[in-house]
Amino acid sequence: MEEEKQEGDFRTYKERNWLSYTQRSDFSIYALLAVSLLLSTIFLIVAVSKAVALSSEWTELYAELPKKMVGHDFDLFPCDPNTRQWEYFDGKCYFFSLEKTSWTEARAQCEKRASQLVTIETMAEQNFLQTRTRNERYWIGLTDRIIEGHWQWLDGRDEQTGFTFWKRGEPNDDHLGEDCAHIWNYGEWNDVYCTYPCYYICEKPLRDMRPHQQG
Structure with a gap:
C-alpha cells in the first residue's frame, strides 16, 4: 500500500515537472518569436529608411547628371553635340x-x-x-x-x-x-x-x- 502511494506521488511529481517544463518551453518559444518579430520590424524600418535616403540621393544625382554631361558632350563634339553632321x-x-x-x-x-x-x-x-x-x-x-x-x-x-x-x-x-x-x-x-x-x-x-x- 505504501509502495503504491509512493508511486502515485512520484507520478504526480513527474507530471507537475513536465507541465512546468512545457510551460517554460512555450514561454521561451513565444519570447523568441516576439524578439524575432521585433528585430525584423526594426530591420525593416532601417532598410526602408536607407532605401528612401538612397533614392533621394540618386534622384539628386540624376538631376545633376545632364548638366554635368553637357560639358563633356561639347568636349567630344565642340561644334554641336546634337548632330554629327x-x-x-x-x-x-x-x-x-x-x-x-x-x-x-x-x-x-x-x-x-x-x-x-x-x-x-x-x-x-x-x-x-x-x-x-x-x-x-x-x-x-x-x-x-x-x-x-x-x-x-x-x-x-x-x-x-x-x-x-x-x-x-x-x-x-x-x-x-x-x-x-x-x-x-x-x-x-x-x-x-x-x-x-x-x-x-x-x-x-x-x-x-x-x-x-x-x-
Whole structure:
C-alpha cells in the first residue's frame, strides 16, 4: 500500500515537472518569436529608411547628371553635340550635307546655318575634307560667276593668291558656263555648271556654344 502511494506521488511529481517544463518551453518559444518579430520590424524600418535616403540621393544625382554631361558632350563634339553632321577641325566647324543640290541652293543652305560654303586655305584642311568626302562631289565656295576666268572665294579672296588643289587641266570651262567649283575624285577641285546636283560643305568659326551657367 505504501509502495503504491509512493508511486502515485512520484507520478504526480513527474507530471507537475513536465507541465512546468512545457510551460517554460512555450514561454521561451513565444519570447523568441516576439524578439524575432521585433528585430525584423526594426530591420525593416532601417532598410526602408536607407532605401528612401538612397533614392533621394540618386534622384539628386540624376538631376545633376545632364548638366554635368553637357560639358563633356561639347568636349567630344565642340561644334554641336546634337548632330554629327557638324565636324570640328583646326578651329572651324564643317557641315557635310546629306542631300544634293545646286551651288546656289547650297550657298543659301549654308547661310541658313549661319555659315558659308567652305573656303579651303591649307593642305591640312584639304586633307581633312577629302577624307570626309570619299570621292563624292561636294560644292565649295569658289566661283568665277562675277568675272569669267577670275576665280574667287565667297569671302572675297582671290584663288590665285592662296592655296589651290585643281585637278590637272582644270578649271577649263569645258561646256561653257562651268562657273562653280566642287571637290571631286581624290579631293581634287573641278569646275562644273552651277546647277549640277552635288553635296555641299559649309563652314563657320568655332564659337562657344556651351549654355550659360547660373551662379
